[in-house]
Amino acid sequence: MNTEVATMDTLVGPLATIKNAPLREIKAEDADRVVRRIVDKESLLRRLDVAAFQSAH
Amino acid sequence: MPGRAGGESGGPHPLSQFVLKVHSRCDLSCDHCYVYEHADQSWRSKPKVMSPEVAGAAARRIAEHAETWSLPRVRVVLHGGEPLLLGPARLDELITRVRAPIEAVTRLSLMMQTNGVRFSTEVGDVLKRHGVRVGVSLDGDRPANDRHRRFANGASSFDQVRAALALLRRPEYRELYAGILCTIDVRNPPEQVYEALLAERPPRIDFLLPHATWDEPPYRPGDRHTPYADWLSVIHRRWLADDRPMRIRLFEGLHSTARGGPSGSEQLGADAVDLAVIESDGSYEQADSMKTAYDGAPATGLSVLTHTVDDLSRLQPIAVRQNGIRNLCDVCRSCPVATQCAGGLYAHRYRTGHGFANPSVYCPDLRVLVERTNEESSMYDAGKPQETGTAEVIAQLASGFGDEATIGWLAEQQRSVTRALLSATIDQHGGTAGWEVLAEVEAEDPEAVSRVLAHPYVRAWAVGMLRTEDPSGMPYLGGLAAAAGVHADVRVETEVRIDRGVVTLPTIGTLYWPGEVTAGARITVDRGKLWLTGPDDRTITVDLAQPGGSATWQPARRITVDGWSVRIEDGDPARDCHGWTPAGRLDDVAAARWRDALAGAWRLIVADLPGYAPALRAGLQVIMPLEADPAGRQRAATAMDAFGSMAAAPVGPAELAVLLVHEFQHAKLGALLDLYDLHDRNSDVRIMVGWKPEPRPVEAALQGVYAHAAVTDVWRTRLGSDPRAAELYPMYRRWTTDAITALRSSGALTPLGADFVDRMAAAVAAWDA
Numbered sequence: 001m002n003t004e005v006a007t008m009d010t011l012v013g014p015l016a017t018i019k020n021a022p023l024r025e026i027k028a029e030d031a032d033r034v035v036r037r038i039v040d041k042e043s044l045l046r047r048l049d050v051a052a053f054q055s056a057h
Numbered sequence: 058m059p060g061r062a063g064g065e066s067g068g069p070h071p072l073s074q075f076v077l078k079v080h081s082r083c084d085l086s087c088d089h090c091y092v093y094e095h096a097d098q099s100w101r102s103k104p105k106v107m108s109p110e111v112a113g114a115a116a117r118r119i120a121e122h123a124e125t126w127s128l129p130r131v132r133v134v135l136h137g138g139e140p141l142l143l144g145p146a147r148l149d150e151l152i153t154r155v156r157a158p159i160e161a162v163t164r165l166s167l168m169m170q171t172n173g174v175r176f177s178t179e180v181g182d183v184l185k186r187h188g189v190r191v192g193v194s195l196d197g198d199r200p201a202n203d204r205h206r207r208f209a210n211g212a213s214s215f216d217q218v219r220a221a222l223a224l225l226r227r228p229e230y231r232e233l234y235a236g237i238l239c240t241i242d243v244r245n246p247p248e249q250v251y252e253a254l255l256a257e258r259p260p261r262i263d264f265l266l267p268h269a270t271w272d273e274p275p276y277r278p279g280d281r282h283t284p285y286a287d288w289l290s291v292i293h294r295r296w297l298a299d300d301r302p303m304r305i306r307l308f309e310g311l312h313s314t315a316r317g318g319p320s321g322s323e324q325l326g327a328d329a330v331d332l333a334v335i336e337s338d339g340s341y342e343q344a345d346s347m348k349t350a351y352d353g354a355p356a357t358g359l360s361v362l363t364h365t366v367d368d369l370s371r372l373q374p375i376a377v378r379q380n381g382i383r384n385l386c387d388v389c390r391s392c393p394v395a396t397q398c399a400g401g402l403y404a405h406r407y408r409t410g411h412g413f414a415n416p417s418v419y420c421p422d423l424r425v426l427v428e429r430t431n432e433e434s435s436m437y438d439a440g441k442p443q444e445t446g447t448a449e450v451i452a453q454l455a456s457g458f459g460d461e462a463t464i465g466w467l468a469e470q471q472r473s474v475t476r477a478l479l480s481a482t483i484d485q486h487g488g489t490a491g492w493e494v495l496a497e498v499e500a501e502d503p504e505a506v507s508r509v510l511a512h513p514y515v516r517a518w519a520v521g522m523l524r525t526e527d528p529s530g531m532p533y534l535g536g537l538a539a540a541a542g543v544h545a546d547v548r549v550e551t552e553v554r555i556d557r558g559v560v561t562l563p564t565i566g567t568l569y570w571p572g573e574v575t576a577g578a579r580i581t582v583d584r585g586k587l588w589l590t591g592p593d594d595r596t597i598t599v600d601l602a603q604p605g606g607s608a609t610w611q612p613a614r615r616i617t618v619d620g621w622s623v624r625i626e627d628g629d630p631a632r633d634c635h636g637w638t639p640a641g642r643l644d645d646v647a648a649a650r651w652r653d654a655l656a657g658a659w660r661l662i663v664a665d666l667p668g669y670a671p672a673l674r675a676g677l678q679v680i681m682p683l684e685a686d687p688a689g690r691q692r693a694a695t696a697m698d699a700f701g702s703m704a705a706a707p708v709g710p711a712e713l714a715v716l717l718v719h720e721f722q723h724a725k726l727g728a729l730l731d732l733y734d735l736h737d738r739n740s741d742v743r744i745m746v747g748w749k750p751e752p753r754p755v756e757a758a759l760q761g762v763y764a765h766a767a768v769t770d771v772w773r774t775r776l777g778s779d780p781r782a783a784e785l786y787p788m789y790r791r792w793t794t795d796a797i798t799a800l801r802s803s804g805a806l807t808p809l810g811a812d813f814v815d816r817m818a819a820a821v822a823a824w825d826a
Contacts, residue, residue: 012470
C-alpha cells in the first residue's frame with residue numbers, strides 16, 4: 001500500500017493557539033485536533049495513501 | 058489472458074487496495090456522478106448487489122495475493138453505487154465474509170465511502186463492530202450540495218447527510234469518522250464551501266476535481282484560464298491562515314511532493330497506483346475514475362471467480378500506473394512541475410484518438426496550483442512562530458532527566474491539552490453554569506483558573522466525559538469554578554454535583570456531604586467562605602481561613618520540603634484512573650505517615666539522585682494514596698491522562714524515592730508522546746523485555762525501558778551502600794540495554810523516536826565510562 005510517511009505533525013502548534021485563547025473562544029476545530037490525539041489516540045504521522053476515498057464522488 | 062484492458066505487460070506486482078462495489082445502485086441521482094452519468098455505462102449490466110459468494114471469492118483472492126506478496130496490510134473500501142443500500146444485516150454478513158480470509162493472513166483496514174443518507178445508529182453499530190471507517194460525500198453548504206447531490210425527484214439530500222455527520226461525531230461513532238469528500242464546482246464560493254465543511258469537523262477532507270476529459274472538458278466560467286486553481290488557492294490560503302485545522306489531502310500531498318515525498322493521491326504526483334476495483338459481479342476493473350473516459354474503459358475482462366490478483370496486476374493499464382512520470386507524454390515530462398503534478402489524474406488525460414498520452418485537461422490549473430501552493434506554503438512556514446525546540450526537548454528527556462524549564466514547558470502543554478478537552482466537553486454535552494462561571498473568573502484572573510486546570514485529574518475527568526454520552530458528570534466544572542473563585546477572591550455561585558458524597562474544589566479542598574449521596578447542589582464562594590447547599594436544603598458552611606479539616610471539609614494537604622511541594626489527593630472522584638483502588642479520605646495519622654515518607658523520599662532523591670530532582674520539582678504536583686495490597690506487595694501507577702500525579706500505596710521513604718523516580722519517568726515520556734510520535738502507532742511489532750514474560754507493544758516497551766533506565770541509575774548509585782545493588786544493578790542494566798537493542802531493530806521507531814532511543818542508549822552507556 002502506498003502509505004509512506006510523508007510528514008510528521010506535532011500537537012505543539014495547536015496547543016499554542018489554545019493556550020492563548022480564552023476558554024470560551026477556543027475554536028472547536030482546534031479542540032477537535034486535541035481530542036483526536038488524546039482521546040482517540042490518532043497518529044501524528046501523516047501517511048498518504050493513494051486510494052482512500054479518491055475513488056468516489 | 059488479456060482482457061479489454063489491453064494485454065499483459067510483464068510480471069505481476071503487488072496491489073494492496075481494493076474497492077469492493079457491494080451495491081451497484083444509488084439512492085441519490087447526482088448529476089456529476091461518474092458511475093451513472095459519465096461515458097461508461099457498464100453499471101446497467103451489473104447485479105445490483107454483490108452476492109455473499111462473490112464477496113467471499115473476492116476476499117479469498119485478496120488474501121491469497123497478500124500472502125503471496127507478504128503484504129503487511131491491505132485496505133478494502135466498501136463502495137457502490139451506495140453501499141448502505143445493502144442494509145445493516147446484509148452489510149454485517151458481507152463484511153464478516155470479507156474479513157475472515159484476509160485477516161487470517163494480514164492486517165485489514167476497512168473503509169466505506171457513502172453518501173450518508175441511510176447512515177443510522179444500527180449501521181454505525183455494524184461498522185463499529187467491524188472497525189470500518191467512513192467517508193461521507195458532501196459538496197459544501199446547502200446551495201453547494203444541492204447543486205448536484207439530489208434525489209431522483211430533485212429533493213435535497215443535505216439534511217440527511219448532515220444528520221449522518223452529526224451521528225459520526227457522537228462519542229460512540231467518532232472513531233469511524235474518516236472524513237468528507239467534496240467534489241469541486243467553481244460556481245460554489247470556495248470560502249463558503251470551506252466553512253461549511255469545517256463546521257462538520259472532519260478529520261480530513263478530500264477535494265476532487267470534477268471528472269472530465271479532452272472530449273468532455275470541465276466547466277470553465279467566462280474567459281477564466283485557471284478557475285480550479287483559483288478556487289483551490291482561496292481554500293489553501295484560508296486553511297493555512299487557520300493553521301490547518303483538519304487534513305486536506307490535496308494540499309498535504311502538494312506540500313509533501315514539494316519536498317520530494319509522495320503525493321498520496323491519484324490526482325497529483327507520481328505515486329504508484331496499487332489499487333483495483335471489484336465490481337458487484339466479481340469482475341476486476343481499473344480505478345473508477347476511468348469510467349469518465351469512454352464506455353468500457355475500466356474493464357479488464359478478468360474476474361475474481363476465474364483470475365488471481367496477480368493476473369490482474371500483469372495487465373498493461375494496471376502496470377503502467379506503477380511507473381510514475383516515466384510514462385507521461387513529452388509535454389508533461391518537460392514541464393517544470395512534472396514531479397509534483399505527474400500529469401494529474403490518469404482519466405483526465407484522455408482524448409479520443411490519442412488515448413491517455415496527453416497532459417491533463419486541467420493542465421493550466423494544475424501548473425498554477427502547484428506553483429502557487431509551493432509559494433504560499435513556503436511563506437507560511439517562514440512566518441510560523443518559533444516553537445520550543447523539539448531537538449532540545451528530546452535531548453533533555455532522553456538523557457533520563459529534564460531540567461525545570463523543559464518539564465515546565467511539558468506541564469504547560471498539558472494545561473493547554475486540558476483547556477482543549479474542557480472546551481470539547483462543552484461542545485459535546487452542552488454548556489453548564491459552572492463553565493460560564495469558570496470563563497467569567499478567567500476573564501478577571503486568568504492565573505487563578507490556570508492553577509486549577511493544572512490539577513492532574515481535570516484532564517482525566519474530561520477524557521471520561523468525552524467517552525460517554527451521559528452528561529451527568531458535567532457539574533464537576535462547578536467545582537473548578539469555585540476553586541478558581543477562591544484563588545481569584547471573587548464571589549462565585551454555581552451548580553455542582555455531590556458525587557458519592559464528595560464535591561472537589563481542586564487545589565483548595567474537598568467537601569464531604571453526610572452520606573455517600575449523588576445529587577445536584579449549589580456552591581457559593583465569597584470572601585474566604587464557602588457554602589454548599591444540597592439535598593433537603595441542607596447547607597455546609599466552611600470558613601476557609603480556619604486551619605484544619607472537619608467532618609465536612611478537608612483543606613488540600615500540601616507537603617513542602619526544601620522547596621519541593623506536592624499535594625495529597627484523597628478526595629477527587631476523578632482520581633480513580635490509575636488502575637488501582639484509591640484509598641479513601643485519610644485520617645490525620647495516615648496523612649502524617651505520608652508526610653514523613655514523602656519528606657524522607659525527597660531528601661534521599663536530592664542527596665542520592667539529584668539529576669531527577671528538577672523534573673520532579675517542576676512537574677509532580679499530586680500524590681494519590683492507593684489502598685494497600687492485601688499481600689503487602691508494592692503498588693504504584695502513573696495515569697497517562699493525569700500528568701503531574703502519581704498513585705502509590707503506603708511505603709517507606711527509600712522505596713518511595715525509587716517509585717517517585719520510576720513513575721515520573723512514565724509521566725514525562727507520556728507527556729512527550731502526547732505531542733510527538735516516537736513510534737508508529739499502527740505497528741504490530743512486539744518486543745521481548747526482561748521485566749515482563751510476554752512480548753510488549755512498542756509504546757509499552759519504550760515506556761518500560763525509559764522507566765527502568767532510571768531504576769538502573771538508582772541502583773547504580775547505591776552500589777557499595779546497599780547490598781541489594783550488587784544483584785539489582787546488573788539485572789536492571791541488562792533489561793534496559795536489551796530492550797534498547799530490540800527497539801532499535803524493531804523498525805517501528807520514527808526518526809524522532811530513533812533519536813530518542815539513541816540518546817537514551819548513550820546515557821546508559823556513559824554509566825560504565
